[in-house]
Amino acid sequence: MAAYVDSYYRDTQRVSLSNTEPLHGTHRADVCVVGGGVTGSAAALHLAERGYRVKLLEAQRIGWGASGRSGGQIMPGFGTDLKVIANAVGTAGAQQAWEMSREAVRLTAELVERHDIPCDLKWGAVHAALKPRHLREFQAWQREMAEVYGYHGLHWLDREALHERVRSNAYIGGLHEPEAGHLHPLNYTLGVAAAAQRAGAEIHEGSAVTGLERGSPARVTTAEGRVDADFVVLAGNAYLGGDLEPALRGRIMPVSNYIIATEPLTEHQVANTLPYDDAVSDANFVLDYYRLSADRRLLYGGQVSYNGREPRRLRERMEAKLARVFPVLEGIHVTHRWGGRVGITLNRAPHFGRVGSNVYFAQGYSGQGMALAGLAGRLLAEAIGGQAERFDLLSRLRHQRFPGGERLRTPLLVLATNFYRMRDLI
Numbered sequence: 001m002a003a004y005v006d007s008y009y010r011d012t013q014r015v016s017l018s019n020t021e022p023l024h025g026t027h028r029a030d031v032c033v034v035g036g037g038v039t040g041s042a043a044a045l046h047l048a049e050r051g052y053r054v055k056l057l058e059a060q061r062i063g064w065g066a067s068g069r070s071g072g073q074i075m076p077g078f079g080t081d082l083k084v085i086a087n088a089v090g091t092a093g094a095q096q097a098w099e100m101s102r103e104a105v106r107l108t109a110e111l112v113e114r115h116d117i118p119c120d121l122k123w124g125a126v127h128a129a130l131k132p133r134h135l136r137e138f139q140a141w142q143r144e145m146a147e148v149y150g151y152h153g154l155h156w157l158d159r160e161a162l163h164e165r166v167r168s169n170a171y172i173g174g175l176h177e178p179e180a181g182h183l184h185p186l187n188y189t190l191g192v193a194a195a196a197q198r199a200g201a202e203i204h205e206g207s208a209v210t211g212l213e214r215g216s217p218a219r220v221t222t223a224e225g226r227v228d229a230d231f232v233v234l235a236g237n238a239y240l241g242g243d244l245e246p247a248l249r250g251r252i253m254p255v256s257n258y259i260i261a262t263e264p265l266t267e268h269q270v271a272n273t274l275p276y277d278d279a280v281s282d283a284n285f286v287l288d289y290y291r292l293s294a295d296r297r298l299l300y301g302g303q304v305s306y307n308g309r310e311p312r313r314l315r316e317r318m319e320a321k322l323a324r325v326f327p328v329l330e331g332i333h334v335t336h337r338w339g340g341r342v343g344i345t346l347n348r349a350p351h352f353g354r355v356g357s358n359v360y361f362a363q364g365y366s367g368q369g370m371a372l373a374g375l376a377g378r379l380l381a382e383a384i385g386g387q388a389e390r391f392d393l394l395s396r397l398r399h400q401r402f403p404g405g406e407r408l409r410t411p412l413l414v415l416a417t418n419f420y421r422m423r424d425l426i
């Protein structure tokens, strides 16, 4: 079992679990959940609360994947434009999906409160424009959200108002979204898993699932154990790999994303960077995002890699970005850097569905999964409980395989992304 990556989150972990020894022997469960990020932990919680006997198998440790490494930004919406969703499920379907994404944010807050999870949840986010094209896109977005979706939660910030919230000269305006926020993602994920344990779910860490035989019951195997279950939930997302369930192969692409953490900022530095403690993301396709931690470090994310290897001179490049956005932080000491895999789909919409009648999955949130994965857990539990309408709405979003097969899909994605990166520069 691998240790947590050397991240700021690992060093500030405040939630621990009990009884998570690896699976041994043969077991029977109503539902076997594969993967212990937010998706799997929330599914285990909601299923256990409905009275199902749940076994959750996690290859490494709870929150070891994207969930325990993320930027921690909690946003309504999806990794794609709502137009993509409307094209697939119609305007009424997209409206319902949008409201579900807002529910995902509320659900996050409810779970934090109900289970008393010490994850430093804060509200407020800023979408920052770097160039006039971004401002025009924000204007169109704000108008569409108000007119089509009745959402009035995006507040216009002119250059001065933005500068008041984000003390950087890099931006020319933007939007403030009070309904969005940020939290400590590892403590949150562990807190949801601990709540699942209290509700009766059994969690086994260090239990990589190596085999899945469909059937009734389905058979899930690890190196030293087996679970026969009426239902299986696949929640391995970008870490699942293509071998366990061929039907999912090639539908998501793992892209690595990186974050640095600075030493704690002084009060003067906070006042001259993020005095309102907002989560910030810029409007580039390959975007930069950042926020303050509870102990006032700047957590700055943004570099990507498509081959899983850390980009060359990552630290220097991230430090240079940071200094460009906040010259006041030039030379600040960087204490941590880490990366994790984001599961992206070709159209950046989430990928929900079933294989056969009793293997369910939710994955591919395309960079915006911290809140949605919690909702996915609720929707998976609803669907397994026989109320599948909401799960099925998202399952109607169809997903193509990445072109090029296993060998060529990465170079093709790099080519496509390079196009958008070039666009980010103009």
Ligand SMILES: Cc1cc2nc3c(=O)[nH]c(=O)nc-3n(C[C@H](O)[C@H](O)[C@H](O)COP(=O)(O)OP(=O)(O)OC[C@H]3O[C@@H](n4cnc5c(N)ncnc54)[C@H](O)[C@@H]3O)c2cc1C
Pocket: 034, 035, 036, 037, 038, 039, 040, 057, 058, 059, 060, 061, 062, 063, 064, 065, 066, 067, 068, 069, 070, 071, 072, 073, 074, 075, 207, 208, 209, 210, 235, 236, 237, 238, 239, 240, 241, 244, 257, 258, 259, 289, 301, 339, 340, 341, 342, 343, 362, 363, 365, 366, 367, 368, 369, 370, 371, 373
């Ligand atoms: C650096 C980074 C920054 C991000 N920032 C944000 C952000 O600010 N806001 C946001 O909304 N989203 C963000 N995301 C995305 C977000 O973290 C993910 O969408 C979300 O955490 C996905 O949760 P998950 O449970 O589906 O997957 P994961 O958290 O990846 O969990 C999958 C788990 O399954 C396990 N697993 C895989 N295969 C097996 C197997 N065969 N057997 C047993 N276990 C298995 C893995 O070990 C892993 O722990 C970020 C992601 C990264 C990497």
